[in-house]
Structure formats: structure tokens, C-alpha cells
Amino acid sequence: MNVLSLLVVASLSLLTAVSAGADPLPRAKPEEVGLSSARLDRIGQTLRADVERGRIPGAVVVVARKGRIAYAEAIGFRDKAAGTPMTADAIFRIASMTKPFTSVAAMMLYEEGRLFVSDPVSKHLPALGDRQVGVEKTDAVTGKTVFYTVPADREMTVQDLLRHTSGLTYGNRGTTPVHKMYPLSSTAASQEMTGAEFIDRLAKVPLLHQPGTTWDYSYSTDVLGRVVEVVSGQPLGQFLEERVFRAPKMPDTGFVVPAGKQGRLAQALSPNPETGKETKLPDATVPRKFECGGGCAVSTASDYVRFAQMLLNRGALDGVRLLGRKTVDYMTSDHLGTSIAPGAAYLPGTGYGFGLGFAVRRETGVASLTGSAGDYNWGGAFGTFFWVDPKEELVVVYMSQADATSAIRGQHRQLLKSFVLQAIVD
Numbered sequence: 001m002n003v004l005s006l007l008v009v010a011s012l013s014l015l016t017a018v019s020a021g022a023d024p025l026p027r028a029k030p031e032e033v034g035l036s037s038a039r040l041d042r043i044g045q046t047l048r049a050d051v052e053r054g055r056i057p058g059a060v061v062v063v064a065r066k067g068r069i070a071y072a073e074a075i076g077f078r079d080k081a082a083g084t085p086m087t088a089d090a091i092f093r094i095a096s097m098t099k100p101f102t103s104v105a106a107m108m109l110y111e112e113g114r115l116f117v118s119d120p121v122s123k124h125l126p127a128l129g130d131r132q133v134g135v136e137k138t139d140a141v142t143g144k145t146v147f148y149t150v151p152a153d154r155e156m157t158v159q160d161l162l163r164h165t166s167g168l169t170y171g172n173r174g175t176t177p178v179h180k181m182y183p184l185s186s187t188a189a190s191q192e193m194t195g196a197e198f199i200d201r202l203a204k205v206p207l208l209h210q211p212g213t214t215w216d217y218s219y220s221t222d223v224l225g226r227v228v229e230v231v232s233g234q235p236l237g238q239f240l241e242e243r244v245f246r247a248p249k250m251p252d253t254g255f256v257v258p259a260g261k262q263g264r265l266a267q268a269l270s271p272n273p274e275t276g277k278e279t280k281l282p283d284a285t286v287p288r289k290f291e292c293g294g295g296c297a298v299s300t301a302s303d304y305v306r307f308a309q310m311l312l313n314r315g316a317l318d319g320v321r322l323l324g325r326k327t328v329d330y331m332t333s334d335h336l337g338t339s340i341a342p343g344a345a346y347l348p349g350t351g352y353g354f355g356l357g358f359a360v361r362r363e364t365g366v367a368s369l370t371g372s373a374g375d376y377n378w379g380g381a382f383g384t385f386f387w388v389d390p391k392e393e394l395v396v397v398y399m400s401q402a403d404a405t406s407a408i409r410g411q412h413r414q415l416l417k418s419f420v421l422q423a424i425v426d
Helices: 003-019 035-050 096-111 156-165 188-192 195-203 220-232 236-245 260-263 301-312 327-332 406-420
Strands: 058-065 066-080 093-096 132-136 146-152 298-299 352-354 359-361 375-378 385-389 394-399
Touching: 035 058, 035 066, 035 406, 058 301, 058 406, 096 156, 096 220, 096 236, 096 298, 096 301, 096 327, 096 375, 146 220, 156 220, 188 195, 188 220, 195 220, 220 236, 301 385, 301 394, 385 406, 394 406
Parallel strands: none
Antiparallel strands: 058 066, 058 394, 093 298, 132 146, 352 359, 359 375, 375 385, 385 394
16 A cells, blocks of 8 residues: 555544544634634645655644634554554653643642642652752862762752752753763653652752752653652552543543553654664553653543643633633743743743743743743653643644654644644634
């Protein structure tokens, strides 16, 4: 079967899902919600070209405006090596798009008075109290670099975990002596250690920054997941299933793909077309030693668009409220201000701050891509991305699978934002 035939099959699969009543939200013609069909078609045209050029295996894109889906398309292959066309119900490893789930879980406990954003983390995880901070300096006399530790000025708080100002880091995000002491990633940590062992490991290494002083992407949300477990008395996956996934009807979201759904799991291109190296994605069919709240979940575009629509609706969907509207407003506001410095890898990007689980745009200008002040987003290392624009009543979810080193992930995030926003015509 040639590429064109497979793309036709993928389109028919999507239409079949739609006709079977599988839409995550009500449908609308683009023009009914102020979007141009012709302009939205640029999304599919570009992604199909990238499939044909061997840059991506395939993708699923969903665009919803004013609570209705105006664009939904499955493109290319779910598994290129097997010749399996992409389908609308494909399951993806969403990596750091797990973080918003864990952040919502923590804020549910906040609303119930079971934890406070201002709590020291050590109140819930005593091993993480009394921290040291690594310092690396060059001796002016000898020219040699020396490393030592100093006591933390204050304890990290739950707010620090939510906004990545805890002082923690990832081992794969730098080459300093502190970075070398940390596990490489959430994937690596969750495969090697239980949750309790993970916290014990972090308790033995210094922080990279003084808590509350620097935004640096880190294990903060994985630690937050352990806080949720301790406070709720439930494993993170169970809490999320019962409190976050069930009411919005997100049946394909969790921490492992069960046997009956494994045929729907999307795969990346291997070798990586950019580097020629073998692509290694985590095995989503095998349970991890702990359910890492910072990067271990799987989901579908349909499930995630319902989650994002709940956020756009300020905490409610289909008559069910997960969070109070003021809580969502608080989460989706910038919590960095001007007093918190960017770390070496300032992922939110110029013009963006960070809220409690999301990058938040501070103003319409300054940033290097279009958008609205107050829009918020996050992505995953394996090629997924979402954003919410409250001013435009817009939710967009992009799902693909790629090697974590692939530059095309960032390119598609920028392209998708440009293509969707240029299609607004009302």
C-alpha cells in the first residue's frame, strides 16, 4: 500500500470515529466558530508533507473553539515501520504533559484544605527538609574551579514544586557537579526506583539553586506527585483516575497501556531521521516502579482536549466541576514575576512566565510567536503539545511521537500556533 492510500485510510478511520459518536466535544464547521476552513487546511497540508518527507511518522491534531471541535485530523502513520495508519484514537506517550494532571491533583487537595501552596515540602516529605545548595566558583588565584555546598536560605514549598523554583534539577539538563548527582530523567528514575527510593535519592544530593530564586525545569512535579500520594493516601495513578480522569471521561489516559489497547500505541520513527541514531522511547506497556507525576503518562488527543477544555471552562466540563474557577485563574497566572531568574534552560521562552503547571504568556508582544496575553501551554519531550487561549476561547492539542532530541518537535509547536491563529477570521 502506498503513502497516499495509507493517508486515505487514516482519514477514513477518523471519519469512522466521528460517525460513531466518538467526538470528545460537539462538532462545528470552522466558520460557525469564527475560523476559516481554507486556512485551517494549512495544518494538514504541512503535516502530510512532513510525513511524505520522512520527518515525522504521523500526528493527530484537534482544534476546538467556543467549546466545539472545528478541526480534527489524523495524519500519516501510527506505526510507520508496520505500515499502520494513524487513527484518531491513537495513544501517545505524553511525557511532561503529565505535569498539568499532577498540578491539578495538588490543587484539588489545596481546595479541600489538605495542603497549602505555602507548605514546606518537608511537612509532607520530611526527607526533603534541611537542604544544602551546590556552589561552583572559580578561584581567582589558582584559576581552578571549586565546588562546595551551603545551607538553603529557606525550605522549598509546594508552590516552588508547582512553578519549578524548588532548586531541584534533572540530571540531563546540565554538566555541573550537581547535575551529575541527579538521575537523568523522570523516565530513568521511575524505571529504576520506587517513589520512596526516589525521594531518598533526592534527599542525598544538593539543590542546584536556592529555593524560590530561579526557574529551572526539574523533578519538581515528580516530587509533587509524591506529595499527592502522601496527602491523599493513594497511589498517584489511582488518585488521578478517580479524581481527574473519570469525570471528564478520559478513558485512555493513565500510566500504562493495558493489553487490550496496546495496538493503538503510536510509535516514533527509528532511526531518528535527524541524527541517524536509534530512537528509544519508554515502554508504555510495562508499569513503572513509581508513577512519575512529571512525565510518565499516556493519553489520546481526544482525552487531552477534554482536559484542556475543562481548564478553559475554569474548572468544569459537562456540568461536573473539578476545580473552582478562582483556583484555575490562580494556576494559569504568572507566578515568576520579575524577581525570579531564568535558569540555564529557560523553557517557557521569551515573553512567558510560569504558573502552577503551565507556561503563561505575559503579554501579546515580546514573544517570538503569535498569541494572546494569558494563554498557557506545555509540551512533552516525545512530540506532544497543547495550549489554551482564554481570550480566543481556543483549545489546541497536537499529538505525535518523536525522539526526545528531535528539533522538529519545536518547529511543529511554532507552526501549529501560527496556523491556528491565522485561521481566526471573526
